[in-house]
Amino acid sequence: MFSSRTRLPAAINVLTERCRSLREAGVPLLDLTSxxxxxxxxxxxxPWLIALSSAESAHYRPEPFGLLSARQAVAQNYAAKGLTIDPRQVVLCSSTSEAYSWIFKLLTDPGETILVPRPSYPLLEHLAxxxxxxxxxxxxxxxxxxxxDIDSVKQQVTRQTKGVVSISPNNPTGSFTRRAELDALLQLDLPIISDEVFSDYCLQACPPDLPSALGAESSLVFALGGLSKSCALPQLKLAWIVVGGQKDLSYQALARLEIIADNFLSPNTPVQVALPQLLDFGAQRHAQVKQRLLRNTATLRRLTENSPVNIWPTHGGWSAVLRLPLTVSDDWALVLLDDQRVLVQPGWFYDFTDDRIVVVSLLTEENDFAQGIxxxxxxASRAT
Ligand SMILES: Cc1ncc(COP(=O)(O)O)c(C=O)c1O
Structure with a gap:
């Protein structure tokens, strides 16, 4: 009766199962994954709650790409970062997940292929x-x-390939796509879907050499962003696609996207009306988040110094990748949960092939983070 797309997983993974039973038994855990x-x-x-209660929200205007005032606010936000875009390039939707699904619908017929990075954001596979x-x-x-690894990209390209996803900074590696890497991807002459949701969180002293893929003038570029990360407001469900690249192609893409968006009319009116103010408040929230990320990064460096735990350098984003010694027979995430009551994400969750990798969230409350690390x-020291 149901589609194969919605097939339920055969079993819940052991880590989730064990975590659930510990929580049900009331065992306190130090959760480093939130x-x-x-x-x-x-x-x-x-303060943003007030912005959401404007009387203007009482009117409904079904604009496929969203209210022009909101699209202008997104364009101004890019201008503040030194990137000039036209509000007509901006398509509003309710989440980056929705943005991906609209772009996949725009670019592919059933069974065709999109290239995605590995290790990376696990949801991509499901969205596809x-x-x-x-x-x-x-x-x-x-x-x-x-x-x-540009060779690994080239090896995957076939006639069925309809686009390449690039995530900058990537989740969880925190690596920004470099200008030279984008140039190499553009040479494939495939549309680039550039997920830049974490791009405001650069954690290194010098900024990345490529703030956004939107500077590209060839091929077709879809830059994705949204309130959930840039302003730490995931509950407001507002994201955007900025369509760039070669002009004529981007106009054609926008014309087709308009038909898709018109069928959904996703973003709600109050959030669109409030967007200019939300982006202003967002700067403050963004600064608070960034301070948390930097403090936890400093704690991580201090506590792992002269230990067998290696930190793989994170240039941006909300996660840190740690490599532990190769001496436990079980999954490190399970060992840490069972022995230490510390919850981390196993590297395999993001498709790391090295069993020693675990991932922690730098957003964790600071005391919990320090205790957990x-x-x-x-x-890890006892394991060596
Ligand atoms: C790379 C990446 N893109 C997008 C998202 C989700 O964004 P949204 O809340 O707008 O769907 C996440 C969430 O963690 C992410 O890691």
């Missing part, structure tokens, strides 16, 4: 499935620094 900015003790009063798209993976490699380091 990436929900509204649940990590960051913000007190919520729901749009009847296949994914092929290319490699984000590490040799002391992360880089896109202390326990992790102590357990």
């Amino acid at each position: 990436t929900n900015p509204t649940e990590v003790g960051l913000f007190d009063i919520e 499935t729901y749009s009847d798209v296949r994914t092929s993976t290319y490699t984000i490699a590490y040799d002391g620094a992360y880089f896109i 202390e326990r992790l380091v102590s357990r």
Whole structure:
């Protein structure tokens, strides 16, 4: 009766199962995995609630790409970062997930392929499935620094390939796509879907050499952003696609996207009306989040110094990648949960092939983060 797309998983993974039973038994856990900015003790009063109650929201104007005032606010936000875009290039939707599904619908017929990075954001695979798209993976490699293995991209390109996803900074590696890497991807003459949701969170002293893929004048570029990360407001469900690249192609893409968007009319009116103000408040929230990320990064460096725990350099985003010693027989995430009551994400969750990798959220409340990392380091030290 049901589609194969919605097939349920055969079993819940062991880590989730064990975590659930510990929580049900009332065992306190140090959770180093939360990436929900509204649940990590960051913000007190919520001035943006007032912005949402404007009388203007009483009127409904079904604009496929969203209200022009909101699209202009997005364009101004890019201008503040030194990127000139026309508000007519901006398409509003309710989440980056929705943005992906609209772009997949725009570019692919069932069974065609989109290239996605690995290791990376695990939801991509599922989003592709729901749009009847296949994914092929290319490699984000590490040799002391992360880089896109361009040969691995080229090897995956076939006649069925209809686009390449690039995530900058990538989740969870925190690596920004470099200008030279974007140039190499553009040479494939395939549309680039550039997920830039974490791009406002650069955690290194010098900024990335490519602030956005939108500077490209060839091929077709879709830059994705949204309130959930840039302003730490995931509950407001507003994201955007900025269509760029070669002018004529981008006009054609916008004309077709308009038909898709017109069928959904997704973003609600109050959030669109409030967007100019939300983006202003967002700067403050963004600063608070960034301070949390930087403090936890400093704690991580201090606590792992002279220990067997290696931090792989994170240039941006909300996560840190740690490499533990190869001495436990079980999954490190399970060992840490069972022995230390510390919850981390296993590297395989993001398709890391190295069993020693675990991922932690730099958004974690600071005391919990320090305690959790202390326990992790102590357990890793006993393992050597
Ligand atoms: C790379 C990346 N893109 C997009 C998202 C989700 O964005 P949204 O909340 O707008 O769907 C996430 C969430 O963690 C992410 O890691």
